[in-house]
Every structure is written in structure tokens, then in C-alpha cells.
Amino acid sequence: MLFRGTFVHCPTLASLDILHDYVLHVDDSGFISHIAPAEDERSAQLLSELKEGLIAIPDGEFLVPSFVDLHLHAPQYLYAGNGLDMPLMEWLDKYTYKAEERLDAEPALAQAVYTRLARRLIECGTGAALLFGTIRTDTNLILARAMRDAGLRAYVGKLSMDISSRPTYTEGSASEALAAARSFVDECADVNNETAGSLVAPVVTPRFVPTCSAALLEGLGALAKEQNVRVQSHLAEAHDQVAWVRAERGMEDIDVFDKHALLTARTVQAHCTFLDPPDLDVLVAHGTAIAHCPLSNAYFSARPFRLREALQKGLKVGLGSDVAGGYALDLMHAMRQAVVVSRMREGERLVRQAGNNEGDYPHNLAINWKEALYLATRGGTLALDMPQGAGSFVVGAPFDCQRIKLYDGASGIGAGALDFFDLEMDPAAPRVLSEDAVEKWWCLGDGRNRVGMYVQGKALTP
Template identity: 35%
Template sequence: MNIKKGVVGKVYHCPIKGEFEFISNGLITIDQQGKICDVLHPSDPNYSKTLNFLKEKDSLQELTEQQFLLPGMVDLHIHAPQWPQAGKGLDLPLNEWLDHYTFPLEHKFSDLSFAEQYYPHLVKTYLANGTTTATYFATIDTSSSLYLAETCIKYGQRALVGKVSMDDKEMCPNYYVEESAEHSIQEAERFITSFSQLANNNNLVEPIITPRFIPTCSLEALKGLGDLAKKYQCAVQTHASESDWARDFSQEKYNKTDIEIYNEAGLLGERTILAHSIFLTDSDIDTIKQKGSGIAHCPRSNIYFANAALPLREYLDQDIQLGLGSDIAGGPFPSLFMACSDAVLHSRARECGTNASLPAEIRGQKNSRVSLLEAYWMATTGGGQLLKLPVGQFKKGYCFDALVIDDEDSNLLICPDLDSPQDILEKIITHTTRNNIRQVWVDGNQVK
């Protein structure tokens, strides 16, 4: 057998949108490379033989009755340098929040010693909260952005790290902007090629091309970044149609939508993450589906800053690729479990409406409710599918990225006589905090 170790216990995951699988005594075997050899049910012919083999080798972890095994979470949208500001100024309009907190803070990360104070805490915090795959915006500084990648490698987090590109001097602060479109493209390429020199990476961390959004990037820079995406086969992340202001900016300056501009620049592909994407046209949606791109839904930050609610129900029904993002610091919580609950709350507010002066029958958007299982699917399987990574579910050949959830001494109350398997999973999703997450694995390595 090519089996290195195994875990047996109560297993949950959501390989299919809106559904879940529960295995009461599931046995997951892991090979030398940290990949899943098999997911065995007690009824499988090889179950007992494999279980005994692992026990004899002293390579079996047996979960307790109060523990559960879940897949690691896939967070599609995190602003790494904004971690020190998480929770500040959330009552402000977006432009004031960015000018007062965000841009001055991100500029400080040009000092590597400053980055060294905060990036390790960020990465360890996200791992502790169950994010095994993280997609990070860093800053415009190449050196500290590479340090973030090194930090992810050091602590064992799977990650896509992006050096932010922003060169439009009319729209960026004069202290936080790249010299020119040419310089922006050159630095993006230098960042990408530097990954081959990162020690001990083992393909755990990769670069991702990261134009901040249309207002801060010239068309020349966007086109150059699109060329780099094709040249190096890199994933892409950016913001799209996040607010009325962002949507109107593109229309007024270019007479085009964000999606049309990104498409013309060559930035839409099968691993393109479009954060927010609230104000999309029917044509935009068709283009996203045609290109195989996807959307990172960030429900908490949308409530604070986006001016409107994402039509998530419609996007799910149209089979657009979807995942969740915590969006530190627009969303202040480094937890995708929280984001799952937020996504449901977001959809319920949209369904019910918010204007109490209107009659109930016209107050909300009918049939826009999203289930907790759908939200959890987005946080695991959906995110993995968007990134084209074998993560987010327990499946032969997939990476063993996993969490052990324990209900001891916490808000998580499991009632065996009252709770069905679905009830238990929904309770785990809604009540899990950092304290419940007792172990975290990435690629078969225990990192918490």
C-alpha cells in the first residue's frame, strides 16, 4: 500500500451544490504526497483490512465522539495588508475608508520590517480559522509581496499571492502608485518569475496577477497584465462592479462595463476571480460563463460598502462559478464559517426586503433565498473548482486539506437525540469559531 496515514471518524463534506455527504465512521487514507488515497465507508470491502493495517503501523488517527472531519476552507478574496485595520471605520463611505485607513496602511508595507510584524499573524490566524487555501491581494511593493508568499510557505498554507498593480496617477494617492504602466507590468513579471526561487515551495504557493480595479489601472497596464496571464498561465484576481460608483466610472470613462474592459485586456480566463460583481449586465454574465471565470462573493463587505445585494440565487441557478471571500478588511472577520452565515443572511434580507414602509408583497425579491449548504459548498468545493485546484472536498486524488472540529467547551451544542446529520452540519457551520478548530491539515501536513 502507498498509504502513509489515515483518519477515521465522522466525516462531512459537500461535493454537490446544495447537498452534503455524511459518513459516520469514514476512513480517509493519505499517501506520502499528502493526497487522498481513498475515502472508505464501513461497508466497503477494504475497510477493515485498511483500518487494521493503519493501526498496526500506528498511523491511524481516531477522532473522538465529539469530533468531526471537514474539508479545509477556500477563501477567494483577502486583502492581506488590511489585517491591521480590520474592524476600523466600518461606518464610513468606501472612499473615506480607503483614503483614511487603507491606502496609508498599505503604503507602510513598502518597509519589509513592517510587513514582518503583521503577515505572520495574518497567515496563522487564517489557518487557525480553517482557511487552508487563501487568495491574497498584497500591495504594490514587490519585496513585501514576496515575503507574504514566503510566510505562507513557512506556515504551510496553500495560497495564491498577488502583487497589486495600480498605475493611474489621477485616481491613486500620490504616495501609493506605480511609476507608469510599463513599470507596473515589469514589476508584475518580476514578481511572477521570482516564485521559482522561493525555497521549500513544492507548488503550495503560486503568483496571481492582481490589477486592483478599473479606476486605478490604465488600459495599457491592464493589457500588459493580460499578456502576462497568457504568457505564464497565471490566475487573475480583481474587483468588478462592486458599487454604483465603480460601475459608473467604467461607463462614464470608457462607455464599457468592467467585464468588457477586462475581457478586451485578456484578463478573463478559467482561473479569473472577480470579487463582488454585483452590478453585472446579462452580457457580462454570458461573457463570464463563456470564459469560465468566477465570482468571489463577499457578503459582509458588500453590506458595508457595495450599495446593493448580490443576486446570488440567480447566479447559483445560472451555474456561474462561485466561491466565498472574507474580504479582510471590508469584512472584519477572518472566517469563512462566518461568511457562510453572512451569505444566507444576505440572501434573506434580499428576499424579505428592508423598507418597512412598503407592503410585504413588493418589499423584497421573491425566491432569492440561499441555503446554508449552498453557502458552505461555495466556501469549499465551489472555491476549489473556480481555482481549478483539487481541494474543498474529500475525494480520491484530492489534497488532504482538512479540519477537525470539536464541540467541547464551546457554543457548538450537538444534541444526538434531536439533531439529524444535516442539523449537525448546519450547527457546525453556524457555530464554529477558532476554538472549535482543533487541527488543520494542508497537503497532509498538520499545520495547527
């Protein structure tokens, strides 16, 4: 495939690059083999050789890397938008375990939910997702195949939990849970091999410390190391959860994971709102990444995540929807909420600094919209250890992107919720994409602006 037009990406946390009139070639394997200005010699050659198959991106549109959702509970999509009125541990008992158990008992329902979820992810511009499933292996294979068939990158975790407040929704013992986890790793790999170019991978997934015995955690750490697979869980998420771990295990959440070799360079821990700066240093030392879920944190955690501090320490951080603890699947919401929460933290810092209270706060804690876009794209790919260059437009990177329409190039009339009055009023006004126009999309855009999706060079349809 050959594209010519405008490309927008955030190759680093501090940068937003708008590449005007570039030519990008995607090879037969779905990787970027060339990207350069149209006047480049090789670009001109490709335009001449492949002019019949050229996809021209018109004025008012651009390509941007697809989003990466680092934390999504697939079975909870069944009841997304409900039950956010209670503490975490109560919410799990009343809503979550029931829904997950139901999908494990009803394969047809699981197929319907997961197929619809995949479609919705494409609609939202999410090309890769790190997914929590249920405890039943067969149900998680339904999830893996649904994502594979939709053409999405999916990192699927079969839940491991030998402790539960719902007696009918648990694995019988640590040894039983470990055997099931090992079986799922093998069977998910088989799913990946059923179709050429499949993008599905298994993930070792202890739900969180309160649902896992020490024996189970130890075995999962050993399995992850032996099979070199990714790990995901919840870490220091909520006040009641942290208090439970202290009372039952006699140590902090992070120390439990560390003790059992579950903090690795291929681990993504969600939330981490109750981690202090020294704890963040521990994650840096292990290379462990964090899924920042600002919306669900507002509902279930009594403390916001230390995002700026984590970024300053060099931690790998991306964004998660945390459906259904977060009600919105679209990471556009997560980006905006991450900025809002950070600005509130910065406001609090300034008030405390003015009153000379609680010590010195030397750093601005707010992030801006460009940094949030980085977290939703490039940041997520680094957290997941995706192929080199993923989340940006560089040679060798997989071609995972979304096509965004801001306005009609001829009339200047905006798409969806966007309005560009200067372009409407003056047909002669320059149509070169500006940073202000991209920011307007970031703030106000929605699914009506998304007119295309690609993963590994393949066009996806909702």
C-alpha cells in the same frame, strides 16, 4: 496517514454528505488514496496494516474540508476592524493606500503582519487564500514566504496600479508596472521552489479599473495568457466606482476587463454587485469565477450580489472575507452573512410579487446553510482551479481539512458555544453525528470547536 471516523462534505451545491465510520488514507504526497466504509475490504486491510499510526476521530468530532477565502487584502489586516464608515473611494484614500504604503516601507512590519495573518487563517480553518498584496515586489515575496512557511495554500497577487489618488503610492508608468508584474511572477515561482511541496503561486492583479491605465490592463492580459497564471481584481463593486469607470472610460467595468483579455477561466473577480443577468452570462462564457463578499458589500456597495441567479447560470462562486473591507477574517461569518443577505433578497422578492410590482420573480433567491458551506469549501476550490476533487473527500483530492469537535463523546457536553442537552441528560443516547448537529455548528460554532487543521496532508499549528 490513516483516519477512521466521520467525514462531512458538500460534493455538489445541493448535497451534504455525512460519511459515518469511514476509513481515509492519505499518501506520502498528501493526497487521498482511499476512502470507503470501515467494513470495506480495502479499509479493513489498511486498518490491519497501519493500526499503529491510525488517527481515530472520536464520537462528537468530524472532519470537514478546510475553507477557501477567495478575496483577502493581506496588508489591510494591519487595520482590520476600522474605517468602515465612508464610501469606498474615500475609504481607500484615508486608510488603505496609507497602510499598504507603510508595509512596503517597513519590511519588519510586513513580516509581523503576514506571519500573524497566516496564524489567524489556520485558527479560522482557512487552508487556501487568494491574496491581494501591495505594489512592491519584495513585500509580496515576504507575504508568499509567510504563507508557505505556515503550510497554507496561497495565491499571491502583487498589485498593479499606475494610477493613484496617493501620489507616493503608485507605479511610475504602465511599462514599469508591467515589468514589475513579470518579475514578481518569476520570483514567486522561485519561492515556490525553495521548499519541497510548496503551495504558493503568483496571481496577476490589476487592483481595479480606476487604478490601471488601458496600456497596463492590456499588458497584464497578455502576461496572464503568456504565463498561464491566475488573474484577480474587483469588478462592478460600488456605485461610486462604477460611475467613475463610466465617466472616465466610457464603458462598463466588465467591458473594460473583457476588452483587455482579463476575463479568463482562471480569473476570480470580487463583488460583482452591479452586474445584471446579461453580464453574468458574459462571465459564464469566459469561465470566470466570482468571490462573493457579503459583509463588505453591506458596507461599500449599494446593491447585494445576485447570488442565486449566478448559481442558476452555473457560475463558479466562492466566498471571500474581503479583509479589511470586511472586518471578519473567519469565513464562518461570510457563510452566515451570505445566507442572511439572500434571505433578505427573497423577502423583498415576495413583497414585490405580492404587489405585482416590477415584473415577475419566479425563483426563490435564498440559499441555505448547506449551500453556503459548499461555497466556502468546494465552491472556492473550483473557482481557484485547485487540484481535482479539492474541497471534498474523494480519491485523488488533496487532503485539506479541519477537525471539528462538537461535544465530548462520553459526557455529551458541548464544546465552545454548543450545547447538546439530550446527550448530556441521557448517557445512553445515540452518538451518531446528525445533520442537525452539523447545522448547529454552522450557526453557532467558532474557533473553540476547531481542534485540527491539515493542508496537503500536513498537520498545521497556529
